[in-house]
Amino acid sequence: MEGKIRKIDLEISEDKLQKDLERYVEKILELGATKAKIVKAGEIPVDERVVLKCQIPRCFGYGVGANCPPNTLKPEELRSVLKKYKWAVFFIKDIPPRVIVRDKATIKERVAAYQNVFKIINEVESMAFYDGYYLAFGLAAGSCRHTFCGLEKSCPAMEGERCRFSLRSRPSMEAVGIDVYRMTASAGWDIYPIGSDAKPEDIPKGTLAGIVIVH
Numbered sequence: 001m002e003g004k005i006r007k008i009d010l011e012i013s014e015d016k017l018q019k020d021l022e023r024y025v026e027k028i029l030e031l032g033a034t035k036a037k038i039v040k041a042g043e044i045p046v047d048e049r050v051v052l053k054c055q056i057p058r059c060f061g062y063g064v065g066a067n068c069p070p071n072t073l074k075p076e077e078l079r080s081v082l083k084k085y086k087w088a089v090f091f092i093k094d095i096p097p098r099v100i101v102r103d104k105a106t107i108k109e110r111v112a113a114y115q116n117v118f119k120i121i122n123e124v125e126s127m128a129f130y131d132g133y134y135l136a137f138g139l140a141a142g143s144c145r146h147t148f149c150g151l152e153k154s155c156p157a158m159e160g161e162r163c164r165f166s167l168r169s170r171p172s173m174e175a176v177g178i179d180v181y182r183m184t185a186s187a188g189w190d191i192y193p194i195g196s197d198a199k200p201e202d203i204p205k206g207t208l209a210g211i212v213i214v215h
């Protein structure tokens with residue numbers, strides 16, 4: 001009898017794998033992403049300079065959460081891990097300019113948009129896991145310190161205690177060195193550099209991104 005959870009199959013055919021990846025893309029779009037596609041793990045751009053930008057100028061999330069630099073996986077470690085994988089699903093979620101810029105008036109909408117990216121990652125990573133891709137893992141956008149624990153004084157996971165959102169929280173793509181701007185532009189999708197002083201009238205949209213490395 002076949003249940004919902006598949007048995008571990010060490011010889012997954014390329015055909016089955018591609019069909020599963022297509023299902024994940026569909027699911028990602030259904031859950032609220034704007035665009036999604038299958039990508040080769042070997043083509044994910046990892047660059048130390050992305051993490052350098054967390055420090056220069058110093059991001060307000062730097063060093064204050066367990067899933068941000070310098071406390072998370074280093075680009076070199078990710079590069080080495082990615083060599084073991086072949087396929088991933090990558091997506092973006094477009095959000096209105098007034099929501100992406102740092103404005104207190106739109107903080108709730110901004111946090112909700114980031115949480116949606118985490119939710120997509122959580123669900124698709126879980127789907128892949130139960131389909132037998134048990135080493136699948138996802139990376140989200142922004143800092144979990146602000147997306148989940150913005151009202152808290154500290155991150156307990158940095159003090160050896162349990163993360164408040166242990167299954168939901170994870171590093172962002174950029175926190176581990178993935179060049180999200182390059183990856184999005186290479187996919188043929190529009191993305192704009194948005195700094196701390198960006199004005200909504202100067203940008204057509206904001207973009208959040210996420211990825212699930214599947215197999």
Ligand code: SF4
Nearest residue numbers: 144145149155163164
């Ligand atoms: S406790 Fe909060 S800030 Fe710390 S890792 Fe978990 S979600 Fe992130």
